[in-house]
Amino acid sequence: MHLRHLQVADFRSWEHADLELAPGAAVLVGANGQGKTNLVEAIGYVATLGSHRVAADAPLVRHGQDRAIVRCAVVNEGRELTVELEITPGKANRARINRGPVPRPRDVLGILRTVLFAPEDLALVRGDPGERRRFLDDLLVLRAPRYAGVRSDYEKVLRQRNALLKSAATNRRARRADPDALATLDVWDGHLATQGALLLAARLDLVAALAPHVAAAYAGVAPESQPAQAVYRAKIADSLPAGYGVPGGESADIEVVADALLAEMVTRREAELDRGVSLVGPHRDELELILGEVPAKGYASHGESWSVALALRLGSYELLRAEGSEPVLVLDDVFAELDRRRRQRLAEVALGAEQVLVTAAVEEDVPSELAGTRYLVADGEVRRV
Known part of the structure; x- marks a missing residue:
């Protein structure tokens, strides 16, 4: 191309x-x-x-x-x-x-x-988790453009559910009963689990495929450093099979992921109603970058941080290339x-x-x-x- x-x-x-x-x-x-x-x-x-x-x-x-x-x-x-x-x-x-x-x-x-490497990429290592989630979702869309729709649909559902939770939290603080809101919330739980499972399962499979390329790229640019790993940390990880998101592990099953998201929503319902925001879903997850046994964020030197950022981009390039695009x-x-x-x-x-x-x-x-x-x-x- x-x-x-x-x-x-x-x-x-x-x-x-x-x-x-x-x-x-x-x-x-x-x-x-x-x-x-x-x-x-x-x-x-x-x-x-x-x-x-x-x-x-x-x-x-x-x-x-x-x-x-x-x-x-x-x-x-x-x-x-x-x-x-x-x-x-x-x-x-x-x-x-x-x-x-x-x-x-x-x-x-x-x-x-395209795979673009720019000075702003240092934020992939030193920035907040949203930077790394965006990196994954952008790469996901490059790998399979249909996920642009999945990503958009999830964000729409999340906004609607957050608006409902915010309203419910306001009513709760004012001690106003609102049974209709709670019934509607059950419906949005289902929507969030459906769309969230599509996005989360795709991210897990993406990281499983990407991680070996990132590790190899980092070894090439910083051979004297500790080995690098890219690990997906899902908030619902304890409810998922151990092999999901691991290189060589099994592909994520969307129904299993959706059920795990729904179960976690039930567990966190009271906390969500108190805070007025969705606490469950792939928007809360993290791509953890590890050097040796410690997180790159907060521990990596300036040169190591640049190397990790470069490894993420080179790994992305090699993954897309290996898959024929x-x-x-x-x-x-x-x-x-x-x-x-x-x-x-x-x-x-x-x-x-x-x-x-x-x-x-x-x-x-x-x-x-x-x-x-x-x-x-x-x-x-x-x-x-």
Whole structure:
């Protein structure tokens, strides 16, 4: 898979940019603030319908404009597809494939797959559990786009159930009886268990497949360090068979997971009513990153943290590649953050990619092995040099 063409209009700082690309390495060089990262952010948006830098769409639209456009041509196994996304904050975004409109933007997912490593990835190790859950869910959608719908449905059910719990908690504190709310809560318990089981079972299977790749990638970039592990910690783990989420273990059974979620909701019902929030479900789980016998968060050095973050991305890349869907590898201004050995290891992986896109403020930061096509990004223009 490779990106042949990228065009943006009113995206971030770009009034307009047009970039022809080819398989192999492409390096975008320019001073900080010239818009290099904005271009790879646009590419990532096509792949995931989200940004690796912000949670909302509004910052993606150039100041003073109503909408942004991202178009790209993707070649996969000799077949080319054109994707266009129209980003309009406050309204429904629109998407086209080969100039024909599609019902939902998420219908474009899977056409372009990317694995992006960026300075923000340090938050995967040092940030809160939500960062790691988002990493898993983004990778889950890259691996199987249908999970975008599962993820969206779960979030909708969770919002509805939380709203009901908040109302019930308010009534309880005011000593107002509300039997209808409790009856309705039973219905939402079922919905949350159904959608939550789909998401949780998929995460368990994903981590079981991903963990060996992460461990191998970490050993490659930090051979002197303690071994790294990625372990999924489900809040309902005690109610699940021991082999779920373990490399080589059995695949998670959705019905078993749903039953475990329902049983835990019954156990936590009083606590949920007191606090007015859902305490059960995959939104409470954690992807634990372990070095030796201790959590990476809080114990890993700065260099080790970078290595773990890099291992997560390289592991993701190798997993997708092993499953027959080689993604575009995007390295956003990361070589300046890595020491010589880590640069070398990353360059070795990048050389094996069908296409790798690199951004750098200083050309000398990019290993000589990645001596592909060079582009200069400056003064609102991007041009091949």
